[in-house]
Amino acid sequence: MASTLKDVAILAGVSLTTASHCLNGKRANEQTREKVLAAAKKLKYHTSTIGRNLITNKSNTIGMYVLNSRNSRDMTEEITYYYGMMKGALACIQEHDYVFNFEVINWEELEEKNFIAKKVYGRSIDGMILVPQFMYHYGFLNLLEEEKFPYVIIDPKFGIKPENSVSVENFKGGYLASDYLISLGHKQIIFINGPENHIDSSTREQGFLTRLLESSIQYDRKQIIYSDFTHEGGYASVKKMLADHSLHPTALFCANDYMASGAIAALMEAGIRVPGDISVIGYDDTDIARCIYPKLTTIRIAVKDLGFLAAERVLNLIDNKMGVSHHEYSEILLAPTLVIRDSTRKL
Amino acid sequence: MASTLKDVAILAGVSLTTASHCLNGKRANEQTREKVLAAAKKLKYHTSTIGRNLITNKSNTIGMYVLNSRNSRDMTEEITYYYGMMKGALACIQEHDYVFNFEVINWEELEEKNFIAKKVYGRSIDGMILVPQFMYHYGFLNLLEEEKFPYVIIDPKFGIKPENSVSVENFKGGYLASDYLISLGHKQIIFINGPENHIDSSTREQGFLTRLLESSIQYDRKQIIYSDFTHEGGYASVKKMLADHSLHPTALFCANDYMASGAIAALMEAGIRVPGDISVIGYDDTDIARCIYPKLTTIRIAVKDLGFLAAERVLNLIDNKMGVSHHEYSEILLAPTLVIRDSTRKL
DNA sequence: GAAACCATATAAAACGTTTTACTCAATGCC
DNA sequence: GGCATTGAGTAAAACGTTTTATATGGTTTC
Numbered sequence: 001m002a003s004t005l006k007d008v009a010i011l012a013g014v015s016l017t018t019a020s021h022c023l024n025g026k027r028a029n030e031q032t033r034e035k036v037l038a039a040a041k042k043l044k045y046h047t048s049t050i051g052r053n054l055i056t057n058k059s060n061t062i063g064m065y066v067l068n069s070r071n072s073r074d075m076t077e078e079i080t081y082y083y084g085m086m087k088g089a090l091a092c093i094q095e096h097d098y099v100f101n102f103e104v105i106n107w108e109e110l111e112e113k114n115f116i117a118k119k120v121y122g123r124s125i126d127g128m129i130l131v132p133q134f135m136y137h138y139g140f141l142n143l144l145e146e147e148k149f150p151y152v153i154i155d156p157k158f159g160i161k162p163e164n165s166v167s168v169e170n171f172k173g174g175y176l177a178s179d180y181l182i183s184l185g186h187k188q189i190i191f192i193n194g195p196e197n198h199i200d201s202s203t204r205e206q207g208f209l210t211r212l213l214e215s216s217i218q219y220d221r222k223q224i225i226y227s228d229f230t231h232e233g234g235y236a237s238v239k240k241m242l243a244d245h246s247l248h249p250t251a252l253f254c255a256n257d258y259m260a261s262g263a264i265a266a267l268m269e270a271g272i273r274v275p276g277d278i279s280v281i282g283y284d285d286t287d288i289a290r291c292i293y294p295k296l297t298t299i300r301i302a303v304k305d306l307g308f309l310a311a312e313r314v315l316n317l318i319d320n321k322m323g324v325s326h327h328e329y330s331e332i333l334l335a336p337t338l339v340i341r342d343s344t345r346k347l
Numbered sequence: 348m349a350s351t352l353k354d355v356a357i358l359a360g361v362s363l364t365t366a367s368h369c370l371n372g373k374r375a376n377e378q379t380r381e382k383v384l385a386a387a388k389k390l391k392y393h394t395s396t397i398g399r400n401l402i403t404n405k406s407n408t409i410g411m412y413v414l415n416s417r418n419s420r421d422m423t424e425e426i427t428y429y430y431g432m433m434k435g436a437l438a439c440i441q442e443h444d445y446v447f448n449f450e451v452i453n454w455e456e457l458e459e460k461n462f463i464a465k466k467v468y469g470r471s472i473d474g475m476i477l478v479p480q481f482m483y484h485y486g487f488l489n490l491l492e493e494e495k496f497p498y499v500i501i502d503p504k505f506g507i508k509p510e511n512s513v514s515v516e517n518f519k520g521g522y523l524a525s526d527y528l529i530s531l532g533h534k535q536i537i538f539i540n541g542p543e544n545h546i547d548s549s550t551r552e553q554g555f556l557t558r559l560l561e562s563s564i565q566y567d568r569k570q571i572i573y574s575d576f577t578h579e580g581g582y583a584s585v586k587k588m589l590a591d592h593s594l595h596p597t598a599l600f601c602a603n604d605y606m607a608s609g610a611i612a613a614l615m616e617a618g619i620r621v622p623g624d625i626s627v628i629g630y631d632d633t634d635i636a637r638c639i640y641p642k643l644t645t646i647r648i649a650v651k652d653l654g655f656l657a658a659e660r661v662l663n664l665i666d667n668k669m670g671v672s673h674h675e676y677s678e679i680l681l682a683p684t685l686v687i688r689d690s691t692r693k694l
Numbered sequence: 695g696a697a698a699c700c701a702t703a704t705a706a707a708a709c710g711t712t713t714t715a716c717t718c719a720a721t722g723c724c
Numbered sequence: 725g726g727c728a729t730t731g732a733g734t735a736a737a738a739c740g741t742t743t744t745a746t747a748t749g750g751t752t753t754c
Contacts, residue, residue: 002468002494004710015734020712029732046461046468050406051710053397054739080634083430090451099471102449104437114393121349121393123740124446147349231638261638268640287427291578291608291635293615351740362704367742376702398740401709470710 003043005051012039023047049099058322061099062314063125064089064307065115067132070106080286081303082131085154088307089129096315101125107136116140120149127151127314129307134197150317152310155199162331163317166310170200173299173336174207177253177281180297180338185347186251186279187217191224192237192263193255198229204255204283223247227259234262242270250278250347257282257289260296264343279344294342301336309334350390352398359386370394396446400470405669408446409661410472411436411654412462414479417453427633428650429478432501435654436476443662448472454483463487467496474498474661476654481544497664499657502546509678510664513657517547520646520683521554524600524628527644527685532694533598533626534564538571539584539610540602545576551602551630570594574606581609589617597625597694604629604636607643611690626691641689648683656681 009019012035022028022036039045053059066082086102093100101124105115119125120143127150132138141160144151152166181189191208194201205224212219225240227233234254241247254260260282264274274280274294282289285300309332316327356366359382369375369383386392400406413429433449440447448471452462466472467490474497479485488507491498499513528536538555541548552571559566572587574580581601588594601607607629611621621627621641629636632647656679663674 002470005712006710016711017713017734017736018732021733024712027732032732044464044468046465048710049469049471050397050400051739052712054401054710054741055712057739059397080427080430083427086449087451090449094450094452099448100450101446102433102437103441103447104434105441117391118393121391122396123349124396231634258634258638261640265638265640265642287578287605287635288638291605291612292639293608293612295612352742353740363741364704364706364743365702368703371742374702379702395740398709399742401711401740402742404709 002048003045004048005045007043008036008039008045011043012036057123059099059124059126060097061101061125062089062093062311063101063103063119063128064311065102065128065130066104067110067130067134067136068104068106069134069136070108080288081284084303085131085307085310088304088309089311090307091304092308092311092315098126098315107134110140116143120144120147127318129154129310129314132199134195134199148321150314150321152313152317154306154310157199163313163329166306166313166332166334168200168301168306168334168336170203170336171207171210173283173301174204174209174253175211176207176336176338177283177299178208178211180340180344181251181253181279181281182211182215182217184251184279184344188247188249189223189251189253190241190247190249191253191255192234192259193224193226194229194259196226201226201255208253223249227255229256229258231258231262231265234259235266236262238263238266238270242266251344252278252280254280254282256284257286257296257298260298260343261288261292264292264294264296275343275345281344285339289339289341297341297344298339299336300339302334306334349395350392351395352392354390355383355386355392358390359383404470406446406471406473407444408448408472409436409440409658410448410450410466410475411658412449412475412477413451414457414477414481414483415451415453416481416483417455427635428631431650432478432654432657435651435656436658437654438651439655439658439662445473445662454481457487463490467491467494474665476501476657476661479546481542481546495668497661497668499660499664501653501657504546510660510676513653513660513679513681515547515648515653515681515683517550517683518554518557520630520648521551521556521600522558523554523683523685524630524646525555525558527687528598528600528626528628528691529558529562529564531598531626531691535594535596536570536598536600537588537594537596538600538602539581539606540571540573541576541606543573548573548602555600570596574602576603576605578605578609578612581606582613583609585610585613585617589613598691599625599627601627601629603631604633604643604645607645607690608635608639611639611641611643622690622692628691632686636686636688644688644691645686646683647686649681653681 005019006016009016012019014032014036019036022033064086090100130151130153132155152164153160154166193205225237227237252263254263260280264280267274267278272278282296282298285298289296289298319325320327352366353363356363359366361379361383365379366383369380411433437447477500479502499511500507501513540552572584574584599610601610607627611627614621614625619625629643629645632645636643636645666672667674
């Protein structure tokens with residue numbers, strides 16, 4: 001049976017209050033403090049988080065929730081991306097002596113199970129980081145706003161207040177990719193994108209197209225192939241592309257590294273050399289990019305920073321709510337960077 | 348301000364006790380129940396987990412802790428493996444309406460910060476799943492045993508009680524790999540293993556060697572190259588191997604997929620065809636295996652099942668401790684399986 | 695018609711902390 | 725020496741639940 005503060009107080013021969021003060025570094029005589037500390041050690045006393053949480057009305061816990069869709073099959077593709085983000089958030093949270101509650105949950109269950117309401121009203125977390133994947137409705141935002149609950153959503157969608165948004169400039173990522181390909185002399189570029197309703201797909205596409213327009217490069221809608229962010233999807237897209245003899249691409253831009261790996265596999269199978277015949281550029285800079293041959297040129301997203309900054313922002317929001325300190329907010333927008341490796345070459 | 352049970356009771360015009368009973372499906376008149384439920388809905392009442400936890404002396408939370416080493420650099424290689432395990436555990440935990448506390452922590456901090464003691468005595472979790480990576484000392488096990496704290500450790504190490512162990516038959520994995528290579532006619536096999544003190548390395552090695560011995564294949568210690576589970580490590584190992592002209596391998600067994608991907612890159616660079624000249628087999632069946640070209644033959648570990656079973660076991664241990672029910676235990680040992688793809692061929 | 699039982703409802707205790715308000719003695723100041 | 729100030733300590737209230745023991749009124753049983 002774990003010992004309580006009362007046990008410590010009795011053993012040390014002081015009151016509960018004094019014991020509490022000594023352990024929390026509040027006012028106390030040096031002698032009594034030692035007595036109390038000795039007693040605590042002897043009894044292996046550790047503060048009950050539950051008891052403390054109740055009285056302080058804080059759980060010292062941050063929740064991070066990745067929002068899946070039940071319909072979308074279990075994509076291992078999400079792994080690298082979200083694990084990195086999680087580790088970033090975790091690092092920040094541990095630094096601040098908070099506890100981490102990580103979960104992956106379906107949109108459907110989110111509503112059925114009243115997930116958000118339970119977390120908010122159940123007082124089991126002090127703030128939350130939301131990581132949506134698809135552009136569903138954000139009904140739960142009303143609840144969070146109404147309750148002034150500290151939250152951050154990793155999504156640059158219009159309508160989210162800057163203080164609650166931490167995200168990546170997907171526009172810039174798309175822009176960077178096409179800029180680099182154009183600088184290498186490519187004009188015939190196929191864009192293998194993610195699903196049309198995916199959160200990141202459309203903005204990457206806009207950035208990509210904008211840069212093409214700037215160089216007055218003709219671009220046909222059918223040069224964009226919508227896929228599903230998987231290796232197999234990338235593979236199939238290239239097969240489809242090769243079957244269409246009206247297309248003569250010299251470069252491929254894939255909206256993530258998994259699809260790029262699939263694309264490369266399909267090209268190799270068809271005897272097309274990368275980057276000899278066709279250059280390929282990926283997106284995300286996950287492990288895949290380093291591990292395939294040739295090593296993939298890609299757009300890096302600092303997912304770990306993304307997670308870290310999101311956690312930091314949530315902690316700030318909590319501080320502000322508690323009146324501990326006052327932080328000013330602006331929107332956090334991470335710029336992606338170009339990582340040049342071996343899968344692209346000058347025309 | 349979130350409403351409390353008291354608010355609900357007042358609005359419904361009943362006592363605190365009655366309100367509690369109604370909400371928890373205990374004895375109650377149907378009319379009063381409706382009144383209470385209506386009041387709860389109107390006030391958006393949700394039970395305070397903290398209040399409940401305090402009185403029930405349960406947190407309904409399971410912790411899962413991946414044990415890193417500060418000395419080992421931040422290996423992204425851990426990602427796929429542990430994220431999968433985590434998702435398995437999470438699935439089981441959510442099914443049972445528990446909360447999930449996931450953290451990655453260094454051995455060093457584990458001791459410095461009294462991590463385990465805080466979790467145990469702080470009563471913030473009801474049970475824990477430990478995922479060590481290296482064979483350090485398991486000093487904390489004493490504490491867990493002494494306090495009869497429900498835990499599971501994902502490690503088949505000798506000395507851990509069967510009820511607390513969930514793990515993979517690494518011996519069998521190594522055995523399977525060499526068995527398959529031998530069946531293809533290979534005799535000259537280089538084994539690129541993980542670090543010597545890594546938890547999984549030595550058992551895989553034993554399995555691998557055992558099978559060779561069964562076929563009376565001569566094996567020299569220098570045919571084992573110890574590396575670090577990274578892509579770069581695998582790459583460097585092959586460079587080293589190629590520099591040693593006394594070696595004439597026809598096959599390579601790599602202790603994980605990352606090293607296999609590095610090995611393949613080095614072979615390709617040297618103009619050696621895979622599997623034409625040298626067959627390569629990996630381990631883990633992570634995303635990498637499917638994404639590289641040629642697709643990697645590998646040993647699959649059902650990491651998700653591993654996590655799920657570990658969580659299930661912890662929940663059982665908690666049940667038993669609480670006297671809710673009685674489960675019998677035996678050691679859980681998952682068998683790895685061989686996944687044949689395109690990186691191996693008959694000699 | 696008393697005794698026993700039941701369904702329903704409640705008051706009060708309990709969980710382990712922190713914090714507020716208060717006491718008491720010692721010190722410093724004029 | 726009187727008065728304010730400080731330091732060290734404590735009792736009691738508070739947080740939001742669940743649970744135990746008890747009360748009330750109504751119904752059944754003999």
